Amino acid sequence: xxxxxxxxxxxxxxxxxxxxxxxxxxxxGLAGRAWPAPIEALVTVLGNELSRSLLLRAxxxxxxxxxxxxxxxxxxxxxxxxxxxxxxxxxAGLDQMAxxxxxIPLIALAPLLIALVGPQGMATLTAALGSGFAxxxxxxxxxxxxxxxxxxxxxxxxxxxxxxxxxxxxxxxVPSLLNGLTLAASGAVLGAVLGEWFxxxxxxxxxxxxxxxxxxxxxxxxxxxxxxLVSLAAFYGMAAVQAVVGKRFV
Amino acid sequence: xxxxxxxxxxxxxxFALKRRTxxxxxxxxxxxxGVGEFVALLGPSGCGKSTILRMIAGLELPSSGVLRVNGRxxxxxxxxxxxxxxxxxxxxxxxxxxxxxxxxxxxxARRPVDEARISELLQLVGLASxxxxxxxxxxxxxxxxxxxxxxxxxxxxxxxxxxxxxxxDAVTRRRMNLELARIWEEERTTTVLVTHDVEEAVFLSQxxxxxxxxxxxxxxxxxxxxxxxxxxxxxRSDEFHHVVDRLTRMxxx
Numbered sequence: 153x154x155x156x157x158x159x160x161x162x163x164x165x166x167x168x169x170x171x172x173x174x175x176x177x178x179x180x181g182l183a184g185r186a187w188p189a190p191i192e193a194l195v196t197v198l199g200n201e202l203s204r205s206l207l208l209r210a211x212x213x214x215x216x217x218x219x220x221x222x223x224x225x226x227x228x229x230x231x232x233x234x235x236x237x238x239x240x241x242x243x244a245g246l247d248q249m250a251x252x253x254x255x256i257p258l259i260a261l262a263p264l265l266i267a268l269v270g271p272q273g274m275a276t277l278t279a280a281l282g283s284g285f286a287x288x289x290x291x292x293x294x295x296x297x298x299x300x301x302x303x304x305x306x307x308x309x310x311x312x313x314x315x316x317x318x319x320x321x322x323x324x325x326v327p328s329l330l331n332g333l334t335l336a337a338s339g340a341v342l343g344a345v346l347g348e349w350f351x352x353x354x355x356x357x358x359x360x361x362x363x364x365x366x367x368x369x370x371x372x373x374x375x376x377x378x379x380x381l382v383s384l385a386a387f388y389g390m391a392a393v394q395a396v397v398g399k400r401f402v
Numbered sequence: 403x404x405x406x407x408x409x410x411x412x413x414x415x416x417f418a419l420k421r422r423t424x425x426x427x428x429x430x431x432x433x434x435x436g437v438g439e440f441v442a443l444l445g446p447s448g449c450g451k452s453t454i455l456r457m458i459a460g461l462e463l464p465s466s467g468v469l470r471v472n473g474r475x476x477x478x479x480x481x482x483x484x485x486x487x488x489x490x491x492x493x494x495x496x497x498x499x500x501x502x503x504x505x506x507x508x509x510x511a512r513r514p515v516d517e518a519r520i521s522e523l524l525q526l527v528g529l530a531s532x533x534x535x536x537x538x539x540x541x542x543x544x545x546x547x548x549x550x551x552x553x554x555x556x557x558x559x560x561x562x563x564x565x566x567x568x569x570x571d572a573v574t575r576r577r578m579n580l581e582l583a584r585i586w587e588e589e590r591t592t593t594v595l596v597t598h599d600v601e602e603a604v605f606l607s608q609x610x611x612x613x614x615x616x617x618x619x620x621x622x623x624x625x626x627x628x629x630x631x632x633x634x635x636x637x638r639s640d641e642f643h644h645v646v647d648r649l650t651r652m653x654x655x
Contacts, residue, residue, distance in 0.1 A: 301493040308459045319509070323497045337586045346635045398513075398538070399495050 193370035196338030213355040221279025222340035229284035233291025278347030283336035290332020294325030330394040337386035407592040408435040413467035429617040442603035448620025481509035490565040492545040494537040495499030501533035507555040523551040583632040
């Protein structure tokens, strides 16, 4: 057995053990009524036509917000990162602004943002904020990660600045950009769910809040699980892209 | 020696370290390289031989003294794309194939890519059947040969080699030296090779310039005239080993 399969099997075994323990606690009611039995919850929620379509509709809405937010945030993040690379005088200020914007808790910014885009726009905006920051950092660091020997070669070969940017800096940034995209993609899903808490009409976040308020513990559990799985899928999907595309650039 | 291709006249190079302290890498270095000559700069690490090469390549400026390549400043040759360089780190772009890497100097010089020249060079360095391979798919020796082919692409006025085989194992290195001697016989480009390997320097060059460290300066110059041909077992001849021994002792003392 290869070390890789061993690791995967061990991981699956761990997950299965966790699931069984959670199931036992839930079935026996050891932790009270708020602890659902995972397998039972899945069967109940997915087996019910109404709750299943509710979940799918919410998932669709969240994926849409996350997708739009990811694309918009990534484009803005990359553009700003590139701007800081083109005009070095801006670099320090942009770095600082981006990290300040990223460290302010969302809850503190929320009233301002709601006033800006309305409750319906919040999911997309928070998704864009998270992925935008990841892509800004990836772009800014990727563009300056050029190997010194390659830079020397371009100097001696008499390359112009545009040639250097197009033929050296941008391709050198690709691995870093792909890396940023894996973080941005999973971040966008979680950002969208979080943004939906601020008054979106539909989405996984909305469903979480409503099921919590109505004490639909099983539904709440399934919604949270869905959000986590989608986020993981986004991460591993991008990681797969990275593995295929990225190895050409190193 | 007929026409001079490279001249260094009392060149000094100091690097600023911390506040008000500096390090003299080279002091009063004067040397000349003739047109079409192959000269090796030989010395221990820290003698500034790579600094000399980087100055000829226009990557560093002398602190004082005059450095000219075919009567011009290195920066002017760089602007006209007249220098070819190969480093110890092959410096091939990983996202381009071998042929694309060799074609890169044409693009950077905004010239139409001369496909015939590229095929000829790949043939010359023995990589014709690897033209569509990526650098990561090649062995270390093949990468260095691709790097040398790229350096020769535009028929440069001067070829600069900074320990091009320094990272290779001894066996591959010997084979590469033989290859380089053969390539050089074909192209006859003015070449400066930086190395700390005495055998390599004596085997490849027509003249060896021995440097010493702290501060870096010229210690000895030796023109080599062997009766034996390089590709014909020069490195197994007695006269070759005499010179190698003498220069090795000089470096040791």
